Amino acid sequence: MQKCEECGKYSLRNEKAKCPYCGGTQLNAIPPKFSLIDKYQKYRLIYFKEEFDKKFNKS
């Protein structure tokens, strides 16, 4: 997925790396690192673990 530097529209990557709408430069819309997603996944795992413990480890 590419984002246009000029108009900000998303489009599929093409050979010339040019925006099909305005001809602007396409930028990679997805950052190379997924650190933000990883962080949320970690929190989600912790959340599910806590929920799991509540349901099955009633003591």
Ligand SMILES: [Zn+2]
């Ligand atoms: Zn554009």
